[in-house]
Amino acid sequence: MRPTIPQLDTWNLEGLHRAAEAARANADILSTSVDDCSRAVSTAGSWHGQTKDAASRRIDEEVDHGYEVRTVLLRVADDAEDAYQGLNHSKTYVLDQKNLAVAQGFAVAADGRVTHPDPEKEGDAGVFQLNLMSGLDEIERLDNVFGTRLRESVGDLGAMRDGQPDITLADGSVQDPDAVAIRLASMSPDERATFLAGLSAQAQRQLVIAAPEKLGNLNGVPFVMRIEANEINVRNALTSERAEPNRDESRITQLEAMLAPVPNPEGTGTLAAAAAATGKDATPRLDMVDRKFVMFSTEGNGRMIEMIGEMKSGAPGVGVYVPGTSTNLNGSGSNHVAAWNLADKSGSPVFLYMEGDFPQSLTSPSDGAPSPGFAADMAPRLVDFGREIDREVAATTPGTPVSYVGHSYGGSIVGSAEQLGLRADRILHASSAGTGVFDTGWNNPNPDVQRYSMTAPGDLIGVVQSYPHEGLRIPGAVGLPGNPHASELLGGDPDELPGVTRLDTGFYSDGSTDHPNEVVFGSDGHGKYWDDPNSTAFENIVGVISGSDATAYVERGIETRYVDIGLGDNGDGGKEAFDAAKAAGAGALADAFGDPNLDPYANPHITDNPQLGEKIDVT
Known part of the structure; x- marks a missing residue:
């Protein structure tokens, strides 16, 4: 009333x-x-x-x-x-x-x-x-x-x-919902989708109540049912964790945040990181909405797929954001904020994709970012989930372009999924670790797919991208293994591939917490732009998802007191490695003399091409 x-x-x-x-x-x-x-x-x-x-x-x-x-x-x-x-x-x-x-x-x-x-x-x-x-x-x-x-x-x-009352099926028969849930688990995704489409809304709700843990993560189940099931699963996980004798307080905080309302991304403004970490928005708005999860599991480091925004007619696009190294459920607040701001600025639903374990270390060869195993494990799941997104798009907003954005290790996951047949309208490699872990080309079934990439100058990921797939063979020395994220056919650097349009990482906005109005550069240039929704790089991601426009790449000369990146360094593995070594040497020397917090990339000055690139249409 x-x-x-x-x-x-x-x-x-x-x-x-x-x-x-x-x-x-x-x-x-x-x-x-x-x-x-x-x-x-x-x-x-x-x-x-x-x-x-x-x-x-x-x-x-x-x-x-x-x-x-x-x-x-x-x-x-x-x-x-x-x-x-x-x-x-x-x-x-x-x-x-x-x-x-x-x-x-x-x-x-x-x-x-x-x-x-x-x-x-x-x-x-x-x-x-x-x-x-x-x-x-x-x-x-x-x-x-x-x-x-x-x-x-x-x-x-x-x-x-x-x-639990029995439910009526499409053929008029009546069955126990637990038995129906077991039957659904043995079906293919297409069979599930057809079967569930024949049930009434009441029967669908009874199924969710009876078996939320099954329905929440089954492909072929409509997203509205998966969201309702996973809301139950998150609540049950919170209840169980609170009852544990040795409670994981970080997990409890995260689960509470997942159940707390957030501002509607179809409003205005941006979302603060503190809000997602606590589940309490610092500036409550009238249009608060529940968070929506189309996949959730406490397995491993915790897994989820969050849908931010609505799948509805009129949305300019649909985005899928795959984050990188160190991603886990308990620490996913910043990823949620980035996805929320993408949805807000693009006017499109955005899926934060975390359906698997990510490497938690940057350096460990066996279980860190150098390992291809995480990407190989998650890529086929992303292909399958892509089919579910296409199914929902066909049902709710036919013809809407779907874009996949992979950041850092997430770029390797997206590239690997495309090698396995991920269908996409647009792909964006953002500071990507490579083109994919399999020794094949990309096999996107969409012949008109548009591919984009962007990597900040001085970002250490550039050394990884340029490192040869076959490794290094130095006469008289032990050979070094190759880049595990470099396809044998494609190499490891999406910025350099024909058919990939490189975009400008550009500048932080004046509202940036760490680098107001500075050029996106150096080690912070790998990911800090995700925290600045008004930066050039973030706006380019928005442009790709919404199909509006983006800023084309401009190579710049940039120097600080300790580092000098000249024209021609980007994409040249030897020069990029030399630049990184200079920065590391300056940091080590400063540490030895009692200055452990020295940032060799601080206070950058542009020596060549300070202008932004030209605007290009994304269609």
Whole structure:
């Protein structure tokens, strides 16, 4: 409902907060109880026979039922708390605007209309009225959204009082949802998609409640179902982690952040890094939305695929962002912020792709960035997920271009996936580790794919890109292995390949925290532009995803007190290695003389070509 301002002034929303706490507490009690019951039966080692078998089967059924009820209780708790937070913020905003307007002599009607006896203040009255109407609109939206969700949850609880109800399939038959979930797991993605398209919305929701851990990560399951399932999976993971005797507090913080609302990326402004790390936005807005995950797992270092924005008609593009070395679930806040800002600035849905373990070390040959194993493992998954994106695009916004952006090690993952047949409309290698780990060319089934790349001058990844695939053979010395991210046919440097358009990393914006208005350069040039949504490099990523325009590459001469990168150094492995060695030597020498924090790339000065490149159309 849409309240009047006097009605809103009487709303007491604390009951929603108390309801959320009660539902969560009851979910915890239920979970502990069924776990204790299951444990008691399973540890009865001296008891055997038909009675034991029957009791075990019955207990398993009740444990499963208990988990399903817990799932709905946690959904009630989450929705009630989100409703409380959103409505409370909107209520405060509307009443503050009303009080401010009245204090300045404006008249505020019950429905939010604002007037003033002085005709010259008509414009100010319009601003107040717009603010009040926006706040009331948001209250109405929140009330409708969460009212519907809570009614559905209450209905689900009533329907499953004596067990999870059966669901009706497209052929009219009735089956237990757990059995249907097992059947789905044996299907191909195309078969799943066809099967699920024949179910009612109610049947789909019952399937999600019955088997969220299965449906959340199955290809062929519509994203809307995967998102609902993974919201449950994240809640369950948080509940389980909180119950651990040795809790991972970083994981708890991350899971809480994943369940906390964030500003809608279809609004304006940028998202701060602190907000994603804590789940608490420093400047709450009226248009807060839940985060959406189309894949989630606590396996390994933690895995997820987050969808930021909406798959809908009118979006100029769809983006998939694959980050690089050191990426993991607990530390994914900065990746989320970057993806959110890409979605915000491009007006397109963006997927943060973390469906696997990334190397956590820059140097370890066996389990660090030099290892091709992580890319070889993740590339086929990215190919499969690309098919799921194409399926969703065909269903929601046919013909919308899909772009893949691989940063650093993520560039190797994207390149390797394209070697295995990833279909894409646009590819962008951003400070990429290489072209792919397999000894083949790219095999994109789209003959019209557009490929782009960008690497900052002085970025140490340039040495890796230029390092020969076959390694180095020095007479009289042990041979050095080649670049594991360099395809035998393509080499390792996407910047230098025919058919790849190199873009300019350009300059940081005046709002950059670390390098305001400086040229993107050196070791920080490898990734700092991801933290600056108004930098040239970030805007180029936006341009590729949205299909607007981008800034073409300009080679520059750049020097600091310790490093001098001249024209012709970029792409020349020997010169790039020499430049990197000078920087490393300056740092080591400074460290030896008591200055461990010396940055040899600090205070860069452009000696050649300070201008930005020309704008090119991305179509």
